[in-house]
Amino acid sequence: MSAEAPPAEETLSSPRPVRGSLPRRLVGRPELGAVVGAVAVFVFFSVVADAFLQWSSFSTVLYASSTIGIMAVPVALLMIGGEFDLSTGVLVTSSALISSMFSYQMTANVWVGVGVSLLATLAIGFFNGYLLVRTNLPSFIITLGTFLILQGCNLGFTKLISDTVSTKSISDMEGFPSAHKVFASHLTIGDVEVQITVLWWFALIALATWILLRTRAGNWIFAVGGAKEAARAVGVPVERTKIGLYLGVALAAWISGQHLLFNYDVVQSGEGVGNELLYIIAAVIGGCLLTGGYGSAVGAAVGAFIFGMTNKGIVYAQWGADWFKFFLGAMLLLATLLNWWVRKRAEESK
Numbered sequence: 001m002s003a004e005a006p007p008a009e010e011t012l013s014s015p016r017p018v019r020g021s022l023p024r025r026l027v028g029r030p031e032l033g034a035v036v037g038a039v040a041v042f043v044f045f046s047v048v049a050d051a052f053l054q055w056s057s058f059s060t061v062l063y064a065s066s067t068i069g070i071m072a073v074p075v076a077l078l079m080i081g082g083e084f085d086l087s088t089g090v091l092v093t094s095s096a097l098i099s100s101m102f103s104y105q106m107t108a109n110v111w112v113g114v115g116v117s118l119l120a121t122l123a124i125g126f127f128n129g130y131l132l133v134r135t136n137l138p139s140f141i142i143t144l145g146t147f148l149i150l151q152g153c154n155l156g157f158t159k160l161i162s163d164t165v166s167t168k169s170i171s172d173m174e175g176f177p178s179a180h181k182v183f184a185s186h187l188t189i190g191d192v193e194v195q196i197t198v199l200w201w202f203a204l205i206a207l208a209t210w211i212l213l214r215t216r217a218g219n220w221i222f223a224v225g226g227a228k229e230a231a232r233a234v235g236v237p238v239e240r241t242k243i244g245l246y247l248g249v250a251l252a253a254w255i256s257g258q259h260l261l262f263n264y265d266v267v268q269s270g271e272g273v274g275n276e277l278l279y280i281i282a283a284v285i286g287g288c289l290l291t292g293g294y295g296s297a298v299g300a301a302v303g304a305f306i307f308g309m310t311n312k313g314i315v316y317a318q319w320g321a322d323w324f325k326f327f328l329g330a331m332l333l334l335a336t337l338l339n340w341w342v343r344k345r346a347e348e349s350k
Contacts, residue, residue, distance in 0.1 A: 030287030031299030033338035037285065037331055038306050045313030052316045055192045062194065065308030066201035069301050070256050071275075072282035073204045074248040076300030077212070079283050081245045082225035082292025083139040085128065087146040088253055089275030094150050095121045095257025096267045097158060100167040110175040118254050124150070125250025129243030151273065158269035171265045183255070184263035197259055201301070204252065208297035221245065226293025281328065282307055285335040306331055 045052045071088055078085055095117050103113030124146065131142050155165065162168055170176060186193045212218040220241045223231035232238045261267055284290065285306060286299025310327045314320075 030294055030296045030339065031302055032287070033335050033341075034286045034299045034302035034306065036338060037335045038302050038309070041306055041309045041313070041331070045309060045317065049313055049316035049318075052313055055190075057312065057316060059192045059194055061305075061308045061312045062198050063308075064311050065305045066195065066197040067256070067259075068275075068278055068282055068307050069201045069304030070197060070204060070259075071249075071252050071279045072286070072300040072304045073201075073208050073297050074245075074252040075279040076283035076286060076288050076295055076297055077208055077221060078245045078249055079280070079288040079290070080212070080225045080292060080295045081221045081242060082228065083132065083242060083245065084143060084280070085246065085249050086140065086143040086276050087124075087128065087150055088249060088279055089272040089277075090147055090150040090154060091121065091124060091250065091253040091272075092256045092260060092275065093154055093267065093269065093272035094124070095254045096261040097154055097167060097257075097269060099258060099261050100170055100267055101157070101161055103170050103173060104168050105161065107173075110170055110173050110179050112175075113170075114179060114258060117257065121250045121254040121257070122247055125246040125248075125253075126243060128250075129246030132246070133239040133242055147276070154269040154272075165269050167267045167269075169265050170261075176262070179258070180262045183258040183261075200255055200259075201304075205297055205301045212297060217241070217244070222293055224292075278307065281332055285332055287339045303335070306335075 051057050071092070075085065075088060098120050099110070099113040099117040101113075102108070102116045103110045106112070128139075128143055128146055131137070132139050135142075158165055158167065182196070184196065186195045187199075188194075212221065220231070220236050223236050224238050224241050228238055260271070282303035283295065283300045285303035286295065286301065288295030288300065307328065310331065311324060314324050314327065
């Protein structure tokens with residue numbers, strides 16, 4: 001009688017926190033480079049911009065970070081699983097447009113539009129994942145195609161239905177106040193206003209970290225990103241895992257899209273182009289490898305926080321907005337080099 005194959009998580013290694021002394025465990029963490037970078041950025045803008053240290057400024061930084069971080073966290077999981085999604089930026093806009101136009105055209109409660117948008121957004125995520133596993137084409141090509149399709153649909157359908165490039169206002173429709181509370185409200189803590197997107201962001205960080213470090217699905221994600229064929233050989237459901245990762249990205253895009261809609265009431269159909277690079281940059285700064293199999297949700301969140309600090313720190317320092325891309329590129333290169341050094345040291349210490 002043949003012996004039963006061991007579980008995948010006992011056969012394939014994944015970059016879980018290494019055991020040993022505290023310095024060794026810290027060096028083994030993929031988000032170490034991002035944390036060092038975040039501290040450096042915080043200290044820098046604290047020195048050059050007095051307003052940066054005010055509580056009201058910190059809440060603004062958190063909000064800017066959350067709008068990127070909500071997407072950066074599931075994108076990081078997707079990259080750990082060895083794949084990309086170039087359609088995420090326009091998918092956020094598509095989600096908002098579907099909610100708005102369905103509610104307006106059908107004269108329905110806005111929650112009906114929100115529900116239809118959720119189903120449509122998840123269907124797009126499923127399409128990306130299903131096409132990937134059925135064709136084995138590079139995810140770069142598949143999602144680039146989806147990006148172009150969604151960009152064209154966003155502009156084409158909005159002009160066809162609204163005769164403009166933006167949606168009609170739905171602020172006077174039934175259900176708008178309650179939807180605004182869920183997706184675009186803020187909490188007052190002392191003298192500081194915290195946008196609800198920050199809570200959505202923290203919830204996604206906690207959920208993604210729990211999945212990666214405490215569940216079998218987390219082992220599967222690391223396995224399919226590091227060694228897909230080896231993972232398949234020991235029974236890891238590779239196709240199901242990859243489709244699930246794309247569904248996770250779609251869910252986050254829906255959350256971001258609803259915030260976009262209910263925070264501003266109307267949506268510009270051309271928005272979102274280029275944001276997919278910001279999500280990937282945040283994940284890479286946070287320690288995710290472009291080759292897959294390594295990274296963390298916390299690291300991606302720290303990468304998004306660096307984005308928020310840089311974006312608003314330049315404003316508080318009263319510099320030209322053109323410097324933002326310079327600082328973002330510099331942080332990307334420095335964090336990537338530091339992450340490479342950390343990973344090299346971690347491998348040498350094994």
